[in-house]
Amino acid sequence: MTEHDLLDVAIKEARKGLTEGGVPIGSAIMDAQGHIVGKGHNLIFQTKDPTAHAEMCAARTAGIRNDWQSFTLATTLSPCLMCSGLITFYQIPRIIIGDDTTVPGARNTLSRHQISFEILNDPSCIDMLQTWIDENPKKWAVIEGHEHPNN
Amino acid sequence: MTEHDLLDVAIKEARKGLTEGGVPIGSAIMDAQGHIVGKGHNLIFQTKDPTAHAEMCAARTAGIRNDWQSFTLATTLSPCLMCSGLITFYQIPRIIIGDDTTVPGARNTLSRHQISFEILNDPSCIDMLQTWIDENPKKWAVIEGHEHPNN
Numbered sequence: 001m002t003e004h005d006l007l008d009v010a011i012k013e014a015r016k017g018l019t020e021g022g023v024p025i026g027s028a029i030m031d032a033q034g035h036i037v038g039k040g041h042n043l044i045f046q047t048k049d050p051t052a053h054a055e056m057c058a059a060r061t062a063g064i065r066n067d068w069q070s071f072t073l074a075t076t077l078s079p080c081l082m083c084s085g086l087i088t089f090y091q092i093p094r095i096i097i098g099d100d101t102t103v104p105g106a107r108n109t110l111s112r113h114q115i116s117f118e119i120l121n122d123p124s125c126i127d128m129l130q131t132w133i134d135e136n137p138k139k140w141a142v143i144e145g146h147e148h149p150n151n
Numbered sequence: 152m153t154e155h156d157l158l159d160v161a162i163k164e165a166r167k168g169l170t171e172g173g174v175p176i177g178s179a180i181m182d183a184q185g186h187i188v189g190k191g192h193n194l195i196f197q198t199k200d201p202t203a204h205a206e207m208c209a210a211r212t213a214g215i216r217n218d219w220q221s222f223t224l225a226t227t228l229s230p231c232l233m234c235s236g237l238i239t240f241y242q243i244p245r246i247i248i249g250d251d252t253t254v255p256g257a258r259n260t261l262s263r264h265q266i267s268f269e270i271l272n273d274p275s276c277i278d279m280l281q282t283w284i285d286e287n288p289k290k291w292a293v294i295e296g297h298e299h300p301n302n
Contacts, residue, residue, distance in 0.1 A: 048214045051207045051237060063199045066293060082240050085233030085257070086202060089296035106236070113299060142217060145240035148264060 001034035003096045003118060006074040009039055010098060011124055013054065014076045017041035023143065024128045025077045027054035029062055029092070032070040038062030044143050055083035059090075068092050076125040078105025081151045088113040098125030102133070106151035152185035154247045154269060157225040160190055161249060162275055164205065165227045168192035174294065175279045176228045178205035180213055180243070183221040189213030195294050206234035219243050227276040229256025232302045239264040249276030253284070257302035
């Protein structure tokens with residue numbers, strides 16, 4: 001499974017979120033053998049859980065592990081500081097980012113922790129989220145959060 | 152409700168975790184009027200959710216809000232980078248830390264984001280967790296995570 005294949009799994013998750021009436025952001029985690037070990041999508045509106053970012057939901061499905069350091073995580077939107085904190089806490093070494101134009105995310109934090117990341121800026125990630133934001137500005141304002149430029 | 156009262160709610164949560172067979176770390180959130188709006192304890196072992204740190208669980212019970220900026224969060228253990236990321240994302244301005252001797256947490260991140268924090272180093276927080284760690288070294292190794300000194 002390539003980086004693009006893994007991002008495709010994350011995009012499918014984002015689409016699931018959209019069909020559920022949520023914000024379309026998805027994430028997927030694969031192990032060193034290319035097997036999916038976790039996937040999920042933003043569930044903030046579906047579950048009223050303010051921590052339910054896509055990366056968090058993907059990690060939840062992966063469960064308790066001691067092999068995080070062999071994983072790659074893909075996410076359709078650049079991870080915020082909370083999700084980057086999750087990534088550095090368990091030392092997931094490699095991140096595939098589908099879109100860092102809508103939100104820059106905490107790339108400085110990933111760099112500071114020697115997490116390798118690739119930014120693909122895939123049009124389907126960008127367009128899907130941007131369309132949702134244009135149609136749901138008030139909902140987006142509630143979940144957008146504060147992103148410090150030095151994150 | 153004072154800082155110590157709020158920390159007491161967090162300590163009660165930590166004790167609940169202990170009775171459930173989990174790691175005793177608790178958290179509580181109060182609003183500007185001193186009402187508890189969220190509380191929770193670490194549920195990693197109870198629910199096999201690697202993101203279920205006490206602060207995350209407390210925020211989950213608070214739900215979707217637009218008034219995070221008037222809250223104070225107490226936690227029995229200094230928050231890691233993931234939980235500090237949650238705090239900065241929603242801009243919770245004030246944190247009460249029961250113990251920063253067992254784990255230093257991401258205090259630099261809190262400072263960088265102008266989050267005010269008080270470190271109480273309450274013996275009941277420190278002793279309860281340290282006793283658990285001494286009795287459960289293998290479990291602690293699984294959930295300890297990587298804490299960079301510059302966090």
